[in-house]
């Protein structure tokens with residue numbers, strides 16, 4: 001089911017949507033244990049009345065939507081995103097998994113007027129609230145959307161995932177740390193809410209925060225098969241954010257690492273790790 005709400009910003013947000021879709025899918029695949037832990041926490045919190053109507057805000061390719069439908073077998077989910085390409089990708093995955101009948105997609109820019117999403121038992125917002133121009137307005141809208149007693153799950157990350165050994169960097173170890181510092185500088189301007197403390201903001205919006213739980217994901221070799229592709233896709237995206245800020249040596253090293261055919265490619269290394277940090281806030285509308 002597709003319900004496209006067109007808005008000025010509802011048009012495509014760039015030509016890198018296929019790369020973004022691949023990265024989000026790999027994120028969900030490599031970090032699937034984390035997703036399963038989070039949905040299990042939500043199942044505990046909703047044991048008395050399992051959610052039947054779920055909304056996934058900034059759903060991307062549906063990592064959350066699909067994990068929630070697996071966990072809550074009687075539920076239906078509405079996935080909301082401003083990208084029609086990512087929503088189409090989500091629907092194709094839902095069809096593959098035989099759950100398309102339980103998913104509706106709504107294209108909307110959540111910085112504009114919100115679509116009518118009905119009354120909801122569970123709202124999921126994973127790594128999406130920090131993209132909003134005014135996340136506090138978003139939290140108030142979510143509060144209105146939820147039925148009394150309904151639950152909001154916010155997942156955000158302290159930083160972007162890391163993969164490389166510390167000693168990488170031509171004559172100057174610490175390439176990945178320098179890349180992330182450059183990215184943080186770029187994001188400080190464009191994404192000021194990334195890494196925010198959401199607890200006080202949830203309280204201010206009227207929610208009762210029931211869980212604040214940090215998760216550290218540390219995968220060591222031998223890594224699962226998609227981890228190298230996840231590292232490759234992540235580092236490619238990182239490059240697009242920091243290329244202009246890196247020294248020519250650092251940029252050359254990074255290019256060797258993401259050159260799929262090159263001898264140093266992350267696709268072939270045996271010394272990669274995956275380190276990611278996410279936090280779950282689960283908050284109830286009283």
Ligand SMILES: C[S@@+](CC[C@H](N)C(=O)[O-])C[C@H]1O[C@@H](n2cnc3c(N)ncnc32)[C@H](O)[C@@H]1O
Pocket residue numbers: 024027028057058059060061062063064080081082083086108109110111125126127128131132133
């Ligand atoms: C980092 S992705 C996270 C996707 C997904 N929740 C996940 O955890 O895999 C952020 C998503 O938020 C969406 N998004 C960003 N700003 C938005 C807005 N103003 N309105 C609706 N969706 C937005 C993007 O299109 C993207 O799919």
